[in-house]
Amino acid sequence: MTPEEILQGLYDETLKGNGPRVLELTHQALALDMTPGSLLFDALIPALEEVGARFERGDYFVPEMLIAGRAMAGSMEILRPLLADTGVETIGKFVMGTVKGDVHDIGKNLVNIMLEGAGFEVIDLGVQVAPEKFVAAIEEHEPDIVGFSAFLTTTMPMFKANLNALEKAGLRDKVIVMVGGAPVTQEYADVVGADGYAADASATVKRAKALLKERRSKVPA
Amino acid sequence: MAVVACGAIAQPMAQSVARHGWSVDVHPLPPLLHNQPHRIASEVERLAGSLAERYDRVVVGYADCGTYGALDEVCERLGLERLPGLHCYDLYAGADRMEELLDAEPGTYLLTDFLVRSFARTVEQELGLDRWPELRDEYFRHYTRVVWLAQSTDELELRELRTLAQAAAERIGLPLEVLHTGSVGLDAALGALVDG
Numbered sequence A: 001m002t003p004e005e006i007l008q009g010l011y012d013e014t015l016k017g018n019g020p021r022v023l024e025l026t027h028q029a030l031a032l033d034m035t036p037g038s039l040l041f042d043a044l045i046p047a048l049e050e051v052g053a054r055f056e057r058g059d060y061f062v063p064e065m066l067i068a069g070r071a072m073a074g075s076m077e078i079l080r081p082l083l084a085d086t087g088v089e090t091i092g093k094f095v096m097g098t099v100k101g102d103v104h105d106i107g108k109n110l111v112n113i114m115l116e117g118a119g120f121e122v123i124d125l126g127v128q129v130a131p132e133k134f135v136a137a138i139e140e141h142e143p144d145i146v147g148f149s150a151f152l153t154t155t156m157p158m159f160k161a162n163l164n165a166l167e168k169a170g171l172r173d174k175v176i177v178m179v180g181g182a183p184v185t186q187e188y189a190d191v192v193g194a195d196g197y198a199a200d201a202s203a204t205v206k207r208a209k210a211l212l213k214e215r216r217s218k219v220p221a
Numbered sequence B: 001m002a003v004v005a006c007g008a009i010a011q012p013m014a015q016s017v018a019r020h021g022w023s024v025d026v027h028p029l030p031p032l033l034h035n036q037p038h039r040i041a042s043e044v045e046r047l048a049g050s051l052a053e054r055y056d057r058v059v060v061g062y063a064d065c066g067t068y069g070a071l072d073e074v075c076e077r078l079g080l081e082r083l084p085g086l087h088c089y090d091l092y093a094g095a096d097r098m099e100e101l102l103d104a105e106p107g108t109y110l111l112t113d114f115l116v117r118s119f120a121r122t123v124e125q126e127l128g129l130d131r132w133p134e135l136r137d138e139y140f141r142h143y144t145r146v147v148w149l150a151q152s153t154d155e156l157e158l159r160e161l162r163t164l165a166q167a168a169a170e171r172i173g174l175p176l177e178v179l180h181t182g183s184v185g186l187d188a189a190l191g192a193l194v195d196g
């Protein structure tokens, strides 16, 4: 197979969620000395973006999205250490978690995959993350951004509780706060006082990069 | 009077109407709209619009149902009343009881008589578990129990439903608990809409 055919194959098989085939193609590509960055940016990320677009249009539902995400995550397992070796720089550190009382995590996991693909180091705290756990993780990892994910109308108020906890711990100005999840809107994000909101995984990457740039241009390195 | 009803509660609503002898027609929308909640408000608006010509009054047999306020906007704009609460679970078990259940174990997955009967179609097929059984853990990894809110009070039917509920819980690998709610909550909420 030519490199072009491999990239096309990776794209198509990720779209279909064919995990084993995506792994095979990843190995073949590396054997041909193709760079991990090219697999990521020319095949895997565009494929997951297309998955998001199909979901948006109603052509894909949750399971199709999940198997595509899993296929990409499998390839990422192999690419992650190589990306670090080939000097692709980490562009920022992102601590992510689903808020206390909530166990929905599919959306959060997809966001994590895309953030990693874009070069973020992601520390996933999992589900049902209490405010004090977010605080402890921020103290420990000193991330650039923390993300709160919520899916139920009844757990969205935890955003405010988390923000209050950060405030109390004196961390609010040290970290950018992003919020998201199906019930969340830009207006809601503004009301609770978050720095950023995004409606889906690729928008999260764009917004996170923009917020980082803004922050770094303000704070002298 | 007409009720634009979620397909997941249309049948118990029709039974409630019959029990009380109300002069109400129940018009269901597909229950699977729940998995695409952004479509619920517009579908309700469409059906309510077409029923308005034939009925003196139209009400909405939905709770918020994951529309996150969009349904309320439609109701307000068209002057329609809807059932109270966030989900049908609130109607069956009561909002306070629901909060207790989820506080006690956030990883609680709920079943109603409707979901028990239609589990293969509305849950397994919709979530793709029929095609990709390996996704089970992806969905339910953080869940700890299934609570079936049982509405039926008929012994024979309950026995049949219990077998189905047990099988459903086993298929997603969780223990089953049963909470007998009956349908008083739904009756009362519907009664309030009928009384206007």
Ligand code: B12
Pocket: A052, A062, A065, A102, A103, A104, A105, A106, A107, A108, A110, A111, A146, A147, A148, A149, A150, A151, A152, A153, A154, A178, A179, A180, A181, A182, A196, A197, A198, A199, A200, A201, A202, A204, B033, B034, B035, B036, B037, B064, B065, B066, B067, B068, B086, B087, B102, B105, B106, B107, B108, B109, B110, B111, B127, B138, B139, B140, B141
């Ligand atoms: C899949 C699903 C489930 C799965 C969850 C599996 C899991 N591990 O997450 C299962 C089947 C287990 C489930 C359970 C329940 N669910 Co559910 N579920 C859904 C469903 C169909 C899809 C959600 C989803 O995964 N979408 C796909 C992802 C990719 O999209 P997303 O979540 O929006 O994420 C994107 C963005 O929001 C954003 N994003 C996400 N997080 C973050 C974070 C940050 C920082 C940023 C910037 C962006 C961001 O990017 C993501 C990727 O593009 C929705 C309906 C729907 N279509 O929305 C109902 C829905 C969310 N569920 C609902 C309900 C009611 C329940 C149950 C109570 C039902 C029950 N029978 O018990 C239980 C919850 C119990 C509990 N204790 O939590 C309601 C919630 C309504 C409400 N008012 O709160 C919904 C809306 C369905 C409905 N219409 O009633 N559910």
